[in-house]
Amino acid sequence: NAGVTQTPKFRVLKTGQSMTLLCAQDMNHEYMYWYRQDPGMGLRLIHYSVGEGTTAKGEVPDGYNVSRLKKQNFLLGLESAAPSQTSVYFCASTGAGEQYFGPGTRLTVT
Amino acid sequence: GEDVEQSLFLSVREGDSSVINCTYTDSSSTYLYWYKQEPGAGLQLLTYIFSNMDMKQDQRLTVLLNKKDKHLSLRIADTQTGDSAIYFCAEITASGGSYIPTFGRGTSLIVHP
Numbered sequence: 001n002a003g004v005t006q007t008p009k010f011r012v013l014k015t016g017q018s019m020t021l022l023c024a025q026d027m028n029h030e031y032m033y034w035y036r037q038d039p040g041m042g043l044r045l046i047h048y049s050v051g052e053g054t055t056a057k058g059e060v061p062d063g064y065n066v067s068r069l070k071k072q073n074f075l076l077g078l079e080s081a082a083p084s085q086t087s088v089y090f091c092a093s094t095g096a097g098e099q100y101f102g103p104g105t106r107l108t109v110t
Numbered sequence: 111g112e113d114v115e116q117s118l119f120l121s122v123r124e125g126d127s128s129v130i131n132c133t134y135t136d137s138s139s140t141y142l143y144w145y146k147q148e149p150g151a152g153l154q155l156l157t158y159i160f161s162n163m164d165m166k167q168d169q170r171l172t173v174l175l176n177k178k179d180k181h182l183s184l185r186i187a188d189t190q191t192g193d194s195a196i197y198f199c200a201e202i203t204a205s206g207g208s209y210i211p212t213f214g215r216g217t218s219l220i221v222h223p
Binding site for chain 2: 092099102
């Protein structure tokens with residue numbers, strides 16, 4: 001039981017490049033979330049999903065897209081990276097009231 | 111304004127008790143959580159409490175919930191240097207059938223000898 005895993009752990013992008021962050025959970029949770037964490041800002045919700053095939057916008061969705069084609073996976077895409085998207089990205093899943101986080105992806109956009 | 115508020119810093123001496131406080135505004139909160147984040151790591155779920163409970167104890171951790179004042183606290187007994195971390199308070203409310211977590215900005219706990 002690996003819990004919530006994220007790949008990659010680190011990435012450096014140039015402005016305008018695209019990439020996809022992968023989140024996987026093996027707890028059969030319905031709810032999954034993508035957050036970004038910036039100094040002094042706490043955690044901000046980007047997008048979330050309440051089940052396979054569904055996605056919804058969170059607090060800061062602009063510049064990001066998501067997909068939940070399989071229940072265990074939640075993908076976060078950046079189509080055209082900007083320096084403002086430099087951050088640490090966390091995925092989480094919730095089941096039976098318990099929310100578990102992945103280890104994070106540190107993304108730098110130059 | 112913020113939906114979940116915490117003080118930013120707390121400094122305690124090793125062996126003392128630490129009390130980290132949190133206030134929230136949504137009276138329909140279902141679950142309230144405490145997470146610990148060590149440097150360079152993700153958030154680790156420490157404990158959580160249902161909104162219909164007043165208190166929960168788990169080894170050195172005691173969570174108190176005052177629903178009337180919308181106040182949540184985390185007490186760490188016999189604080190150790192390994193407890194130094196950022197502690198996040200969070201609440202989940204049901205919004206249109208979806209459970210949307212809201213986090214505080216975190217309290218940095220510094221434990222000194």
